[in-house]
Each structure stands twice: as structure tokens, then as C-alpha cells.
């Protein structure tokens with residue numbers, strides 16, 4: 213049976229599986245961009261089929277710069293995913309955003325240097341709109357789900373800017389202060405390429421950013437370490453799973469309209485009739501509505 217799921221979840225550092233899934237299939241997909249980070253687990257949550265992928269692999273073997281972002285998003289598209297929720301560990305850049313809090317970012321700043329963040333090229337050019345890099349409708353459902361759970365000791369911050377850095381080293385103190393001076397809320401290493409590719413694939417994307425540390429700017433707190441990130445995520449993993457479950461319940465009951473679902477309508481500038489056949493074939497899953 214072809215596996216299909218309209219909701220996808222990409223779990224980051226510390227979130228390598230979804231315990232509540234039932235009727236699980238482990239799906240290994242290939243894509244024109246190579247294999248995804250790992251097998252995708254398709255299972256049932258709140259009566260709905262969902263697809264879960266561990267972004268760094270289930271044994272965390274891939275660095276942020278090594279992540280096959282295009283394959284991951286293409287694989288989600290192959291499964292029929294229309295709403296994609298990212299769960300990601302982040303460092304806080306604001307006093308009021310405390311470790312264990314949750315942020316639903318609405319903006320990104322790109323500080324990556326080494327990522328391929330588009331499916332296009334090889335004779336087909338497209339420029340997607342990215343003024344609102346996160347789907348406001350999906351982000352709203354996610355934030356409402358977090359708020360409704362009234363999780364003890366967790367403050368929800370709805371909106372905020374996520375700085376996406378290259379890594380794998382954490383920031384210098386000067387960089388951390390620079391990001392603070394820009395008014396950014398959190399820093400991580402993965403979400404921006406994912407959001408761009410999801411938009412090109414016409415998938416609504418939003419992030420649940422799980423705050424694990426104060427990076428290295430805060431005089432009153434130790435600088436970030438992997439131990440700190442994973443320790444705080446372990447404390448919060450059960451909360452994260454509850455949030456995902458509640459978000460899936462709400463999405464399934466009331467799937468929102470999203471502009472992301474027609475993001476390519478006016479984005480492709482190359483006349484497709486004149487585009488190279490090989491590239492049209494490679495991108496056929498994304499372009500099929502427009503061919």
C-alpha cells in the first residue's frame with residue numbers, strides 16, 4: 213500500500229521518535245535529491261496518518277551542514293504532506309525567553325553559508341515569496357495548541373525571529389550579542405533551509421522551537437553545551453509530544469487554508485514549455501499542477 217499522510221513532523225535534536233504513533237510503517241524513500249535523513253515513520257496519531265522524520269537521523273549522525281534538506285522535503289511531498297511541523301532545539305537570545313519555554317517563530321534571519329535551499333536551477337528558475345517564511349495559519353494552530361495545554365513552567369512566545377547559523381560550532385559571544393542587537397529571539401542551525409524548501413514544495417511549515425539554553429551571551433548562565441541542550445530537551449520531550457498530538461488533532465479537525473499551498477503559482481519565471489525535459493522530470497512532483 214502506498215503510504216500517505218497529510219501532516220508531517222520533523223524532529224530535531226533530542227526528538228528522535230514519536231511515542232504515541234500506532235499502526236506504524238517504516239518507509240524508506242528515494243528522491244531525485246538522494247535519500248532523506250532516515251526512514252520516515254508513518255503512523256496514526258489522533259486518528260490521522262502522520263509522517264515523522266528524525267532530521268539528524270535516529271542516531272543523530274548528520275550535522276546541520278550535512279542534512280539532505282531537499283530529500284527530506286521531497287520525501288514528505290511524496291507522502292502527500294500538506295502541513296509540516298518542525299520541532300527544534302534553540303538557544304535563547306532574550307532574557308524573557310527561558311530554557312524550557314516554547315517559541316513559535318514568525319521570521320528567520322539567514323546566517324548559513326553552506327546549504328542548498330532551492331529545488332530549482334538546471335534550466336528552471338523560480339522565486340517564491342518569503343516575506344512570511346512561516347505559514348501564519350499553521351503557526352496559529354500550533355500556538356493555540358501549546359496555549360491550550362497550559363504546560364507547567366512553559367511560557368509560550370508567539371512570534372519572534374529565529375537566526376539560522378551554519379554551525380556546527382555554537383556562536384561566538386560577539387555573534388550572540390550581534391543577534392541580540394538585531395532583536396532576534398532564538399538561534400538554531402536547521403530551520404531556514406527547511407522552511408524555504410517547504411514553501412517551494414507548497415507545504416505549509418511552522419516551527420515549535422524548544423528553548424534549551426541562553427547561548428553564550430548571558431552573564432548569569434553557563435554557555436551552551438550539547439549536554440545542556442539534550443538535558444533540557446529530555447525534560448521537555450514529553451511536553452513536545454503532547455503539543456504535536458494536540459496540534460495534529462486540531463489540524464485534522466479543521467485543516468486551515470494556507471497560501472503556501474499555491475506558493476509556486478506566480479513564482480516560476482521560466483516558460484515551462486521551453487524548459488529542459490530532464491529538469492521538468494526531476495521536478496515533476498512539485499510542478500505537476502503547472503505543467
Ligand SMILES: CSC[C@H]1O[C@H](OP(=O)(O)O)[C@H](O)[C@@H]1O
Nearest residue numbers: 224225276300301400401402441
Ligand atoms: C545539539 S545542539 C545543536 C543542534 O540542535 C539544534 O538542532 P535541531 O534544529 O535539529 O533541533 C540546532 O539547530 C543544532 O543542529
Ligand SMILES: Nc1ncnc2[nH]cnc12
Nearest residue numbers: 301302303399400427436
Ligand atoms: N545556542 C544554540 N545555538 C545554536 N543552535 C542551538 N540549538 C540549541 N541551542 C542552540
